[in-house]
Amino acid sequence: MSAAATTIAHEVPPQAGPRAFLRRLRSGDEIAHLITLTFAALILLITSMLLYELWVNSHLSRAKFGWMFFWTRVWDPNFDNFGAAPFIYGTLVTSAVALCLAVPLGLASAIFLSELAPRKVSDVISFLIDLLAAVPSVIYGLLGIFIVVPLMRTTIGPALIHTLGNVPYLGALFHGPNYGVGFLTAGIVLAIMVVPFIISVSREVLLTVPREQREAALAMGATRWESTWKVVVPWARTGIMGSVFLALARALGETMAVTMVIGNAPTIAASLLSPGDTIASIIASQFTEASGDLYLSSLIELGLVLFLITFILNGLARILIVATGRGGGRPA
Amino acid sequence: MRKRLLLVLLALGLAGLAVAQGGTVLLNAAGATFPTPIYSKWFDVYHSAHPNVQINYQSIGSGGGIRQLQAGTVDFGASDGPMSDEQLSQSKFKILHFPTVLGAVVPTYNIAGVSGELNFTQKALAGIYLGTITKWDDTEIAKANAGVKLPNADIVVIHRSEGSGTTYIWTDFLGKVSEDWKKKVGNAAASVNWPAGLGGKGNEGVTGLVKQTPNAIGYIELIYAVQNNIPYGKVQNAAGNFVKADLAGVTAAAAADAKNIPDDFRVSITNAPGPKVYPISSFTWLLIPAQIQDAAKREAIKDFLKWMLTEGQKYNEGLTYAQLPKDLIAKETKAISLIQ
């Protein structure tokens, strides 16, 4: 029920009772309104100050590099030449890998939880998966360093090189020295981190699909799978897309887990086994020691870029999720 | 129940607000990871001896030390690469350099089957880091290591991911011994555009990466190799000899340039002449503002410096850093009075 912004329900005849008392009551409401309004406006203030600071503190590099900043592949603090290309590349590649792994896994799990599993089992598993979403990212980084990286280096990497590495075109993704750290490792860790988001939002969206849709399909002779895949999922399509955007936004901004397993080498390379860098991880590594104002300004400009990308994605996600009829997002 | 909870929280809050006990001097410092083992030892010992002085040193890299000092967010910094004239002139206040220890940067590696010491020529190290030498059994490396079975494996080059004084020392050396390096990568600097390799954060990060990555090579301060029991190689010095990093080699490097140490103590001793010199040696410096407003902090820092130059030096060798030459100590002790 939406509380309408009206004041007191009952009319107060001007001559009635002790006027001062009533006026105090009235102004009590006004005060409450004012106080809450002020705090709400505080959020506006914080966010605009954030944008302002990012914009102002990056003006040196914006002025010097202009749009070329996005294309320059060099990051050279020694010669004061900075470019965002390797980091944008790294951010996009790791997120793409993460989504390629997380979306099928997440959607399949969501389908299982919404369509097949008995309600109680579904609730318990959902609960457990929500717990996975609560694990702090630095712990994923810890696990990444000590489990995923050695696994990549000893098992997965060589396996990929020997099998997919020989396929034309696709093979370019899996060649070269295998360090254990790199784009693929970061993508795997990110996938594990974002899969709970995809599952929980998709599951909820799938649950809102009206029963009649399923039943109609089944009545027409479709198998359970066909009714799910060809009717239910398309109905929830926009909400699922929304969850993917949400996951993407989370993956793009992820810092710690990625920094610990990506190799910290600002390079653009075709191979997923190559080490790289993302916007978030270079900022984390170099911010406190950016000696030189242009250096610092470039890092802040990178932060601004990241902010804008996640802003657009979050906006899209929200629109999509709301469009499915599901009111509002959920606390990420 | 809720009220009680609130009261407990309030109490905790007030306890946390407890201002430092009167008389405690809290100093914050940040900088190089090269000397972190000895600095953390020093600050710990100094704190035990002077319980009212607490020096919190955060090893974020030399670049960070310089930056945060200039921003004024730390009381003093630490760097293995002395600040350049340009950096000093851009600084809003005067900064003094105080050498603390002598250390060595060693090439460490992790090659299956090779547990002994490899000999690295100057060209080999430059080539590896330039990315022109890519395999361990390359002739440049093999010819200096007759009798060692080097695998035909790709070299995994590891460097620093952030601004580092250790990088400064390393690139200073490479720049002196390789024209190609100087042209391609530039002068000695804390942060460069690496032609090849992975980045590790801090000396600790590089050591960790080398330890975990087969066929890796990295450059770290001697103590990190010793503390972690990983092999490190001999480096060819200017006289052509392969020298293993140790106290004697580092002390010889400092002695070779003893007369040339300027008054502000900023000097590079890499690739020093002499048969027994270890070529990748360096001082590391504490960066202290020349003017410190807070009297308690000023006295604490001056006192610590005096302690460092006398008592502190006794801990150096235990952690494989060399002691400062005696006449340098004398000069520094005089320079302490420059801190106003």
Added chain:
Amino acid sequence: MSDPRMIWRKSLNYVMLSLTGVAAFGVVSILFLVLGYLFWNGGRSLSWNFFTQLPKPVGETGGGMANAIVGSLKLLMLAAVMGLPVGLLTGVYLAEFGGKTFSFVIRYTTDLLNGVPSIVIGIFAYSLVVLPVKHFSALAGGVALGMMVIPITVRSTEEFLRAVPGSLREGAMALGASKWKTIVTVVLPAASGGILTGMLLALARVAGETAPLLFTALGNRFWSPGFEQPTASLPVMIYTYAIAPYDDWHRQAWAAGLVLLGLVLVANLGARLLLNRGSAVRST
């Protein structure tokens, strides 16, 4: 019927549905792997020393993370003090007082703030708090974390306030209570279970944040008195120790990871239990 097309459809059905089950259980087993590994490695390294001692000089074994544990608690407290009231009151505004356009703007901005990567919040807190004061401090870390707490709290507060049935409000007003009195004495208490849960979850979320602390609270090898000094914190210690080469530090990183995860999970579990058991008002 052995109609081949039917057989194909039926087998496809079976295979795909099984795959979804495999996927779901796969994800759950990852959770158990995560927990299991942490419990195994972390559990072995937990000791009394870990909880009570300060870190030892680099390279020496032993020492603990007492200051990091206290530091994390301090940071959480700061984040709570700074972020929760803002979140709560904004939620009240949006649910009870808000005008149409202004509410939309506030909600949009809150979502925006929610989506800001934590490293960018760290940059902001650095330029806002650390630079002017020329000091890394727990306060700066608290500001950064507080900013992250706000959007989560706003959302959950608004959601739970809206879920309070209109009948409760109308009843109060019919008895002559003014609006603010209704909110304070009737609506908020009714939604309190959910609101507190939201707050708890928000704090649990920021407890594990590392990136914003790197440039604000920095770190401290000693105790950090008051709020104006840099302070150690569990997540930053985990990061620092994990990327270092010392085995002893690795063990301590596992232990810290276990403690941190334990805190976060207990908070989450507790919150959900509160939610399911507590309020008579169910959310959507």
